[in-house]
Amino acid sequence: MKLTKDQVKHVAKLANLPLTAEEEKRYSEQLSKILDYVEQLNRVETSSAEPTFNVTGQSNVMREDETTPSLSQEEALSNAPQKKECMFETKGVFED
Amino acid sequence: MGKNNITSLTLIGTIKGLKQKDFSEEELNNAYFERIAKLNPKLNSFLEIKKNSCGIPAAIKDIICTQGIKTTAGSRILSNFIPPYNAIVIQRLLENGISVIGKTNCDEFAMGGSGENSSFGPTKNPWDLNKVTGGSSSGSAAAVAADLCAFALGSDTGGSIRQPASLCGVVGLKPTYGRVSRYGLIAMASSLDTIGPVTKSVEDAALVLDWISGGDGYDSNCHPERSEGYKHIFFAGAQNDKLIKGLKVGVPKEYFGEGLNPKVKQVIEDAIKKLEEQGAEIVEVSLPNSKYALAAYYIIVPSEISANMARFDGIRYGSARVDFGPEVKRRIMLGTYTLSSGYYEEYYAKAAKVRTLVKQDFNKAFDPPAGGVDVIVGPVSPTTAWNLGEKVDDPLTMYLSDIYTISANLAGIPGLSIPCGFSEGLPVGLQILGKQWDEETILRVGYAYEQSTEWHKEKPKI
Numbered sequence: 148m149k150l151t152k153d154q155v156k157h158v159a160k161l162a163n164l165p166l167t168a169e170e171e172k173r174y175s176e177q178l179s180k181i182l183d184y185v186e187q188l189n190r191v192e193t194s195s196a197e198p199t200f201n202v203t204g205q206s207n208v209m210r211e212d213e214t215t216p217s218l219s220q221e222e223a224l225s226n227a228p229q230k231k232e233c234m235f236e237t238k239g240v241f242e243d
Numbered sequence: 244m245g246k247n248n249i250t251s252l253t254l255i256g257t258i259k260g261l262k263q264k265d266f267s268e269e270e271l272n273n274a275y276f277e278r279i280a281k282l283n284p285k286l287n288s289f290l291e292i293k294k295n296s297c298g299i300p301a302a303i304k305d306i307i308c309t310q311g312i313k314t315t316a317g318s319r320i321l322s323n324f325i326p327p328y329n330a331i332v333i334q335r336l337l338e339n340g341i342s343v344i345g346k347t348n349c350d351e352f353a354m355g356g357s358g359e360n361s362s363f364g365p366t367k368n369p370w371d372l373n374k375v376t377g378g379s380s381s382g383s384a385a386a387v388a389a390d391l392c393a394f395a396l397g398s399d400t401g402g403s404i405r406q407p408a409s410l411c412g413v414v415g416l417k418p419t420y421g422r423v424s425r426y427g428l429i430a431m432a433s434s435l436d437t438i439g440p441v442t443k444s445v446e447d448a449a450l451v452l453d454w455i456s457g458g459d460g461y462d463s464n465c466h467p468e469r470s471e472g473y474k475h476i477f478f479a480g481a482q483n484d485k486l487i488k489g490l491k492v493g494v495p496k497e498y499f500g501e502g503l504n505p506k507v508k509q510v511i512e513d514a515i516k517k518l519e520e521q522g523a524e525i526v527e528v529s530l531p532n533s534k535y536a537l538a539a540y541y542i543i544v545p546s547e548i549s550a551n552m553a554r555f556d557g558i559r560y561g562s563a564r565v566d567f568g569p570e571v572k573r574r575i576m577l578g579t580y581t582l583s584s585g586y587y588e589e590y591y592a593k594a595a596k597v598r599t600l601v602k603q604d605f606n607k608a609f610d611p612p613a614g615g616v617d618v619i620v621g622p623v624s625p626t627t628a629w630n631l632g633e634k635v636d637d638p639l640t641m642y643l644s645d646i647y648t649i650s651a652n653l654a655g656i657p658g659l660s661i662p663c664g665f666s667e668g669l670p671v672g673l674q675i676l677g678k679q680w681d682e683e684t685i686l687r688v689g690y691a692y693e694q695s696t697e698w699h700k701e702k703p704k705i
Contacts, residue, residue, distance in 0.1 A: 155576070162549060162579040164572060165565045174576050177638055181577060184639055185538040188593050191600065198595030199602060201434055201464070202655030202679070203421040208463035222327035226560035237558045 148182040150175050249274040250390040251702065254447040257299055257393050268297040275300045275344055279391045282705060286367050288385040289345040290315060298342025302392035304383045305346040306353050307438065308427040309333055316429045317349040317361040317379075320555055320566040330427020331462075332396060332438050332455045339454045344392055347382025351568045353403055353431045354548070355379050356644045359635055360570045367631070368411060369703040370669055374628035377407035377644075383441045384411040389705055394451055395441040400431050401540055402623070402648025404439050405660035409623035409672025412662045412701065414689070415441045416448040418456065419680050420655035426461035432547035435652040444699055445661060445689040452682060486691035488522030490684075493608050493616030495530045498647055504626045506666040511622045514663035514673045514692065518620070521691055526616055528608040532600040536650040539601065541642060542581050542594035543653070549578030573638060602654040609678045618688050619676040622647055623660045627669035651676055659685045662698040670701075 155175045159166045166174070220233055229236040249257075249266055260266055266274075272295050283289050290305050291313050303309060306316045308326035310333075315321045333343065350360035358381025359365040366381035368374040369389040376385045380397030384407035387395050397404040399417035408415025416439045423438045430436060440451035458465040494515060499508060519525050552575050557563045567575070581590035609615045624644060634641045651658040656679050663673035673692070677685035693699050 150580070154580075158576055158580045158583065161583060162575050163553075163564060164567070164575055164579075165563075166572070170569075170572070174573060177573060178577055178580065180639055181541060181642075182580075185542055185590070185594075188535060188538050188542075188597055191532070191535055191597050193593065193596035193600065196596040196599040196603075198592055199598040199653075200595055202602065203464045205421070205464050205466075210460060218327055225327050226324055228557060228560075228562065235558050 148179060148186060150179045150182065250278050252393070253443040254299065254393045254450060255444065261299075268299075272296055272298070272300055272342070272344070275392060279345065282389055282391060285372060285705070286369060286385050286389060287348055287364050288366050288382040288389065288391060290317075290348050290363055290382070291346040293344055295342040295344060298340055299393050300344035301336060301341045302345050302347045302383055302386040302395040303333065303343050304349050304380050304395070304397045306349055306398055306429045307332060307396060308429070309343055309346065312343060312346060314346060314429070315363070316353070317351045317363065318566070318568065318571070319362040320561045320564070322362070322562070324560055326427070328427065331424040331459045333427065335455050347380070347386055347395060349381055349383070350379035351571050352429065352552070353379040353398055353400060354570045354574055356402065356406060356641055357634065358382070358407070359631065360568060362568055365631055368628045369705050370412065371628065373630060374669065375410070375631055377410035377624065377628065379403040380407050380415075380441060384408050384413055384415065387411070387413040387441045387443060388703055390702065394443065394447055396438060396451075396455075397441050398428055399437050399439055399652065400435045401544065401652050402645045404441060405623050405648050405658055405672070405674060406645065408441055408660040409674070410628040410670065412670030412672075412698070412703070413441055413443060414445055414448050414662070414699065415439070415660040415672075416452060416682070416686075417651065417658045418452060418682060419657045420652070421464040421466070422452075422456050422657070422680070422682070424457070424459045424462040424465045426459060430551045432544040433551060434547060435544065437652075445659070445686055445693045448659070449686045484521070486521070486694075487518065487688055490523045490618070490688065491616040492518055492523045492525050492688070493528035493619040494525060495528050495533065495608070495619055495621055497530050497533045498621035502625050502643070502646065503622060504666070507622055507624075507626060507671050510664040510666055510671040511673060515620060517692060517695060518688070521695060523688075528616055528619060530601075530604040530608065530650065532597065532604050533650050535597050536601050536653055537642060537646055539594040539597040540645075540649045540653060541577070542590045543598065545574040545578030546582050546591050547578065548574045549582060570638070598653045601650050605650070605654045605656060605676075617684050620688075621674050623672040623674040624648075627666050627671060647674060655679055657682045657685055659689045661689045661693060662701070663692070663696070664698055665701075
């Protein structure tokens, strides 16, 4: 499975990952090699196997809908690179 | 008691020493602090050190959140992150009289098998400073091996506790998935991540597991009743010669084939003989799908990583995504690709089915009506510690060093690594795998082995 540089660019965009041209080239080679390796799974007969996504058998674990103590606003903001008026500050979505 | 004697004590020995007033908590903390100050520049085991005057000093992998203590996950992107809360495991340790003496180095976001993917430089193996420690819990394993803490916590997604424990000659326990709450563990692959102890003895591992297991309501896979007592298996005055008499020990033929270093193989075979001498029945078992486990793992893990790493947006915490290291970027890319439209069935869904087959292999081997075994033993790692830099340019070769450990993560079962000898001066670890929720039996086997050997008492000359 050969991953082209254009595919790498597309995937990087989906992943919101800024890559240099050198990285694009390197990942195209390395990821192709890894995809070649995982291709061996096609040899495994799995038509009668259910997929496993969780091993504990737990599903839909519920709790009472109650409020409990949580982080204060100050604590929640304590690691924010930029904040404004006690809120996270980020780039505008609809700005020009 | 001399300072070096204090730091060479096991956790249980330390508790005993404190009780008998052989030394004070302050003397204990000073002894460890001084030893870290002296040896850490050589080992790069700790990223952050804290001077305490009380509590028993534990080293915590830097991927576990500690309130008010910088937690980087070995990544530049979190180089200034100070968690405003404690992980549940940290809360539990504090409640049991443990203090955090420092945060240990690790592969960035636990992605790696050598410790070299840390943004803050590799950890050096205390047995040979030119060798890797294994990873990703590199600093935790090195800190325990070099007596820089009474015990440590690590995390294991594909072998990240067991493999460095093996390469550094200490005890490492990966609990059953769901035994220990992941709340406060910075997530890598959520369906596989576990937290567990790295210790100087099997008894110590049982004690720490006792403290940290059980649910908290913050990890839906971890239930309160999962907290069970493990201490009783030792402290009830177990008679060594009866510990594993009649126990069925499975040896998977697939773990002894091509790729296993012949000298490591010899050490492991000697260890298995030792178990036989103690009355265990050795049975060959087969895990036919284990050869596909690595491929399945390297689809499932990057897929889950690509989703988990999306949280690093540089808005709420951390710096910009450009600061991710090469392995993290590689896995995000791979996972984004395998989950992308049109490829999900071919990759993720297929790997999830192969995961079922890997799990069924274990179920069959452990199934009592079919004459199943109580535990499965084999090597942890196909080789001993390799040279720093040897595999960094070849991700696939690096991934292959996890070949014997990842199946346990895919199946969610517990696994223990214990020191079982040396090859050319470097430690070899014996892996003991157990049934889901049956840490007790693997600890018992590990304890029985430890009681009959002296390997765990060997210390690196550093």
